Amino acid sequence: MGRSPCCDKVGLKKGPWTPEEDQKLLAYIEEHGHGSWRALPLKAGLQRCGKSCRLRWTNYLRPDIKRGKFSQQEEQTIIQLHALLGNRWSAIATHLPKRTDNEIKNYWNTHLKKRLAKMGIDPITHKPKSDALISINGQSKSAANLNHMAQWESARLEAEARLVRESKLRSSSFQQDPAGFCPSGLASGSAPGVSKTAAWIIGGWTKSNEGHSAGILNAGYNGDLESPTSTLTFSENVPPVMCSTGLGLSSMPIMEFAGSTLGSSETGVVKEERNSTHLPSYKEAVENSLSLTTNLHRGMSLSMETAWTSESLRARNADVNNAIGNVIEEGFTNLLLSESLDRSNLLDSGEESKNSGGGSLSGNSDGGNRDSGSDYFQDNKNYWNNILNLVNSSPSDSPMFYE
DNA sequence: AAACTGGGCAACCGCACCTCC
DNA sequence: AGGAGGTGCGGTTGCCCAGTT
Numbered sequence: 076m077g078r079s080p081c082c083d084k085v086g087l088k089k090g091p092w093t094p095e096e097d098q099k100l101l102a103y104i105e106e107h108g109h110g111s112w113r114a115l116p117l118k119a120g121l122q123r124c125g126k127s128c129r130l131r132w133t134n135y136l137r138p139d140i141k142r143g144k145f146s147q148q149e150e151q152t153i154i155q156l157h158a159l160l161g162n163r164w165s166a167i168a169t170h171l172p173k174r175t176d177n178e179i180k181n182y183w184n185t186h187l188k189k190r191l192a193k194m195g196i197d198p199i200t201h202k203p204k205s206d207a208l209i210s211i212n213g214q215s216k217s218a219a220n221l222n223h224m225a226q227w228e229s230a231r232l233e234a235e236a237r238l239v240r241e242s243k244l245r246s247s248s249f250q251q252d253p254a255g256f257c258p259s260g261l262a263s264g265s266a267p268g269v270s271k272t273a274a275w276i277i278g279g280w281t282k283s284n285e286g287h288s289a290g291i292l293n294a295g296y297n298g299d300l301e302s303p304t305s306t307l308t309f310s311e312n313v314p315p316v317m318c319s320t321g322l323g324l325s326s327m328p329i330m331e332f333a334g335s336t337l338g339s340s341e342t343g344v345v346k347e348e349r350n351s352t353h354l355p356s357y358k359e360a361v362e363n364s365l366s367l368t369t370n371l372h373r374g375m376s377l378s379m380e381t382a383w384t385s386e387s388l389r390a391r392n393a394d395v396n397n398a399i400g401n402v403i404e405e406g407f408t409n410l411l412l413s414e415s416l417d418r419s420n421l422l423d424s425g426e427e428s429k430n431s432g433g434g435s436l437s438g439n440s441d442g443g444n445r446d447s448g449s450d451y452f453q454d455n456k457n458y459w460n461n462i463l464n465l466v467n468s469s470p471s472d473s474p475m476f477y478e
Numbered sequence: 479a480a481a482c483t484g485g486g487c488a489a490c491c492g493c494a495c496c497t498c499c
Numbered sequence: 500a501g502g503a504g505g506t507g508c509g510g511t512t513g514c515c516c517a518g519t520t
Binding site: 480481482483484485486487488489490491492493494495496497498499 | 501502503504505506507508509510511512513514515516517518519520
């Protein structure tokens with residue numbers, strides 16, 4: 076095709092930006108907006124390529140960028156989303172308000188990836204690197220767990236493959252009006268829907284453990300959990316496992332969300348129709364997936380408030396935050412984030428403290444200190460539950476990043 | 479104190495996708 | 500329908516700085 080370069084490289088400056096250049100760019104964009112990036116440098120009086128200007132703006136100058144150290148929850152978010160999305164930094168960034176994809180990518184490469192590796196977790200697959208990590212008497216558990224994770228991965232891949240197929244078939248874009256996702260019966264009182272989401276996820280997982288062939292999350296399961304549960308039912312013949320991945324959710328052309336909180340029969344219905352001419356790409360499908368689950372969650376999370384006040388928003392966010400926190404606290408992802416975790420100490424001590432929000436992978440790997448066989452398994456369930464839970468959480472109104 | 483090393487981060491590069499004509 | 504330009508994205512590079520030898 077021989078396309079022309081995005082800009083004439085001759086005479087254009089490269090390398091670090093000076094404060095003067097920053098000022099010029101800022102001043103121009105504040106006054107005119109960026110418009111065409113290619114034309115911007117000339118208009119702004121910059122000897123830079125438009126692409127360079129865009130990058131500088133999006134990664135550094137933009138006013139809504141939060142700089143500085145990543146919080147623990149941000150780290151969790153990155154790890155969990157990376158487990159689900161891989162190196163789709165922009166998609167991950169949408170769930171981390173005020174952080175740029177570049178910043179997240181750098182942080183992953185320089186911190187989190189290494190930390191995972193150090194923990195014996197493959198930063199690519201997010202799985203333990205070998206069975207040796209598992210306790211002696213946990214051999215069968217190890218196998219079961221890896222099998223479990225393999226199924227998850229398999230489901231994920233299936234979902235992605237399905238997305239590709241669906242994206243070719245689909246002819247509609249999503250109706251993403253959050254209000255449309257708010258089943259009035261779902262959020263009675265002030266109980267945040269997110270806890271119900273978590274309950275649903277965990278409930279589904281727990282049940283699925285009893286029958287792996289049914290998939291990891293049997294979304295269609297309408298079980299007898301004590302806590303309020305919600306179910307997803309699909310009008311297509313979709314293997315339940317497909318519902319287990321955040322990806323799978325939105326790939327369903329027609330999807331019905333039935334909230335069965337506290338025995339209520341109110342039902343929120345989310346439907347998409349095959350009418351539009353828009354054929355989303357795979358990438359778009361993935362994004363839509365996230366958006367849909369996000370909106371689904373948002374709908375669940377919304378109380379019956381008709382207006383969003385800052386107070387109600389914050390109150391809700393606090394509730395949501397607590398709910399997420401409660402779930403996440405139990406995940407072994409926390410291991411990666413705990414400042415107190417010192418693998419060598421654990422190895423040296425030969426005894427793992429029986430605390431605490433999530434135990435220790437290294438503890439598990441070290442001679443079966445964890446005598447509760449279900450803990451490790453539970454940790455891993457939680458790990459992946461958290462991922463799904465996270466995707467279900469809203470990117471834009473995520474409570475965890477309020478300052 | 480100088481040289482070396484590694485970590486962290488901003489920026490660049492090239493490809494892929496999207497949109498417009 | 501197809502080409503060209505614009506933009507977004509992910510991988511990589513290179514510079515700066517702090518810590519170590």
